[in-house]
Amino acid sequence: EEWMALRIGPVVNLPINHLAELSSKLDPDFPVVAVCNSAYRSSLAVGILQRQGFQNVASLAGGSQAWIDAGLPVYGTETQATVSAAPQRHVHLAERISAADLSRLMQDLPGTFDLVDIRPPQAFAEYALPGSRNAEIADLLSNPGYLTGAGPLVIVDRDGSLAMMIAGILSQKTQRPIKALQGGLD
Known part of the structure; x- marks a missing residue:
């Protein structure tokens, strides 16, 4: 092997x-x-x-x-179209959500998702989306409470980059849909 x-x-x-x-x-x-x-x-x-x-x-x-x-090149197995009896691992990927889709979700289905803002507390105090809560990245990554919930977990930040990275990490830990606001709040 x-x-x-x-x-x-x-x-x-x-x-x-x-x-x-x-x-x-x-x-x-x-x-x-x-x-x-x-x-x-x-x-x-x-x-x-x-x-x-x-x-x-x-x-x-x-x-x-x-x-x-050392970062030197490696060769893996070359895959060919074959039928395998072994179960394939499913990689859960984070999704992006547009500002328009998030707005519709907030208006049409409030309370069916969790909205977490990972910007610094000062930025959150100046402006935050209704219903969002502020969390530090370390807490979001380590607190198993964020991995459970009936609806999606939506992560927002300033420009969408950190939110997408965190969403990608969390997606590997849970079946819960994890989404990142595309483009962030700026």
């Missing part, structure tokens, strides 16, 4: 439990770098390959995770 999920380049997959026998298919004069997620199995592979006569063998320090952390 590790091999299928992520590769650091055009490489050959030789599972460690078959490495001694499969290594005979490789040229022992060519350099070899063994890679696994954590560098544990690849460090074991170095010893196996050296016993098989390979002279220039190394293990990627830190494993493929170090490669990823």
